[in-house]
Amino acid sequence: MNWGMTIPFYDRSLAKSQDLIAELPALGYTDLWSAEVNGVDGFTPLAMASQWAPEARLGSAIVPVSTRGPGLLAMSAATLADLAPGRFVLGIGASSPAIVERWNAGTFDKPYARTRDTLRFLRKALAGEKVSEAYETFEIKGFKLERAPKTPPKIVLAALRPRMLRLAAKEADGAITNWLSPDDVRQVRAEIGEGTELIARLFVCVDEDTERVRQTARWMLASYLTVPVYAAFHDWLGRGEVLRPMHEAWAAGDRQAALKAIPDEVVDALIVHGDAATCRARIKEYMANGLDTPVLAPLPGGDLSIDQAVRELAPER
Template identity: 80%
Template sequence: MTQNWGMTIPFFDRSLAESKDVIAGLPDLGYTDIWSAEVNGTDAFVPLALAAEWARGARLGTAIVPVFTRGPGLLAQSAATLADLAPGRFVLGIGSSSPAIVERWNAVEFGKPYARTRDTLRFLRKALAGEKVSERYETFEVKGFKLERAPKEAPKIVLAALRPRMLHLAAAEADGAITNWLSPEDVRRVRAEIGSSTELIARIFVCVSEDADKVREMGRWMLASYLTVPAYAAFHDWLGRAEVLRPMHEAWAAGDRQAALKAIPDEVVDALIVHGDAATCKARVREYVDKGLDTPILAPIPGELPVPEAVRALAP
């Protein structure tokens, strides 16, 4: 597979409206991919709709769209729109997301996440191919849905997958797997679950800064907000970090956020967040590739360089 080198949009330190020039320059810097996300900032699709025009030629992907927060038909419509705007270069990344995002923020029951992701994948395969779908799945039923305008080329679909069961589904029925918050050494374990022919994609948080103490302080906040989510906690248990992260989980469960942050060891921050000067950061990202990652998606964290400068410095 040709080596990809991706960038996350929007950027941490500026709005989408302020990012046009930086996004437009990504292909000339050597970035092959532009990926969005969807948490509590921008939605996943609008940034890519703009990037389809601003950065022609780049592959565009969502990493990820939750399968609970849109109905199946609306999700197919959004994907079809992007596939029409960027023929052959849009990848739809979907996943279960988390109880906080699904239930607390969007008032939707977070039930049977594996089954809902599987069912949504199977529905989208048919819908994006232009088929009329009338089918009862385990987690929902669709009656007579057909896209008014199916894309000429159906987009690839990749799954957010952290542990073996979802990784196996991604390998068996999707076009790739997306993962997050892992070290280069962790890539081998994830790769072993999906085989060599399935594309493996990962978002990698990068801070171009030689102030390691400052990066670690900021990194602990980021890690605590993710690794206390049940799916990520189970992921890192599976990766072998159960004992080293136990003090953090115990302090977090007791409501002592400061103790939880202090309990995250330096070596865990250093394993999961890339930092150092630009050359060191790029070399670290290439370690992920050497261990079996096909598509690194860089997410620059503001450090000693403003994000536009970091984007240039991290270019392949």
């Protein structure tokens, strides 16, 4: 059974995470997954974790395909594959216009095609091939890794809707998703079929004060679900009408009205909360519905410190 943790933790820097990261495998965590938005990058935490927790599988969830050149992505992936042979999974995805264009001066154009082309390039490059090829969204002329990994890493795709999910199932080694309920897992699983690994980051708050959790969670939900790719994802999942008042208030610049417009049932569906036993049971609901790898992201501000929450959320053995 896979049971993952997001690193580093929300309440501390990577430099202060070593002891707790090193403890995770003994607690029963099999996987350590990074993220990349505007905090740490997606590779450095995994490089450190490869030494601090040498038993764990390591994965990026995700690094954008449009903020680095294809060759640089291949080099970074090869470095991690060398540090953690057979234990590194490269998660890539389209990301969003805010991250790619506004924060990294890139171009968010043809996100599906760019992700597909990057996947195909990386397959060849990480296998040690010399790549000279014109793809739809870029052209590579004579790239070859100086030292290709002996064990090429698996590559998984961030996928929120049918087209990308089907690409993940057909050409990648798995799909990564985010911000979904246990019931939503069935709909996602139906697109990729059996045999394709499904990974999801689950935001968890070990806190029995339901109203406090909802108040905090609404800010997170509004900031994510108003991003066009996530708005489209939840339209597809069937939440378009219930989230419409939030979108309208957000578009009008009324942040407080947008927060109030998020129904309690949406918060409770998308955030795992309660005491530790309740949270573990909820995580198992995701797995029973077809999720292979839950990647927990414990939120601060609950009844327990992050250290305590990480320990209490560990799988029962």
